Amino acid sequence: NAGVTQTPKFRVLKTGQSMTLLCAQDMNHEYMYWYRQDPGMGLRLIHYSVGEGTTAKGEVPDGYNVSRLKKQNFLLGLESAAPSQTSVYFCASSYHVLLPNYEQYFGPGTRLTVT
Amino acid sequence: GDSVTQMEGPVTLSEEACLTINCTYTATGYPSLFWYVQYPGEGLQLLLKATKADDKGSNKGFEATYRKETTSFHLEKGSVQVSDSAVYFCALIPSGGSNYKLTFGKGTLLTVNP
Numbered sequence: 220n221a222g223v224t225q226t227p228k229f230r231v232l233k234t235g236q237s238m239t240l241l242c243a244q245d246m247n248h249e250y251m252y253w254y255r256q257d258p259g260m261g262l263r264l265i266h267y268s269v270g271e272g273t274t275a276k277g278e279v280p281d282g283y284n285v286s287r288l289k290k291q292n293f294l295l296g297l298e299s300a301a302p303s304q305t306s307v308y309f310c311a312s313s314y315h316v317l318l319p320n321y322e323q324y325f326g327p328g329t330r331l332t333v334t
Numbered sequence: 335g336d337s338v339t340q341m342e343g344p345v346t347l348s349e350e351a352c353l354t355i356n357c358t359y360t361a362t363g364y365p366s367l368f369w370y371v372q373y374p375g376e377g378l379q380l381l382l383k384a385t386k387a388d389d390k391g392s393n394k395g396f397e398a399t400y401r402k403e404t405t406s407f408h409l410e411k412g413s414v415q416v417s418d419s420a421v422y423f424c425a426l427i428p429s430g431g432s433n434y435k436l437t438f439g440k441g442t443l444l445t446v447n448p
Contacts, residue, residue: 325379
């Protein structure tokens with residue numbers, strides 16, 4: 220049981236390049252989330268999904284797109300990277316929020332630098 | 335909107351000292367409250383949680399009590415260890431089930447020296 224995994228762990232991009240971050244979970248969770256973590260800002264939600272084929276915007280969605288074609292995977296895309304997107308990105312997954320065992324399980328993170 | 339305020343760090347303690355990290359929240363109704371911990375180079379993991387007023391969450395020697403009257407969920411430990419060095423995040427999720435977003439505080443860095 221690997222939990223939540225993220226690929227890649229590190230990446231350096233030049234301004235204007237594109238990339239996709241992959242998140243996978245093997246816990247059969249319905250919900251999946253993408254956060255970014257910046258110094259002094261805590262975690263901010265970028266996009267989330269409440270089921271296969273669904274996505275929704277979080278607090279800071281601009282410049283990012285997501286897709287959830289399979290229940291176990293949640294992809295985060297940067298179409299044209301900007302230095303302001305330099306951050307550590309975390310994926311998380313969970314059961315339904317009303318269930319007593321609700322908690323969000325986090326992946327190990329992807330450190331992205333945009334130069 | 336909902337918000338979480340944590341005491342600002344960093345906090346530096348000696349081994350076996352007592353720890354309190356303050357957390358207060360603003361939310362309507364009865365949110366569920368969480369403490370997450372992030373060890374260096376890792377993702378966040380749930381430390382403890384409480385889902386209703388007066389509940390006490392506990393794990394690994396850490397405790398926090400859901401205080402509705404003071405809208406607080408302070409994290410405490412009686413004797414910290416070097417291995418407790420990490421960033422601690424307080425978080426909430428609103429009641430009702432219609433909002434899936436965890437609202438996090440900004441985190442408190444704890445360093446425990448031997």
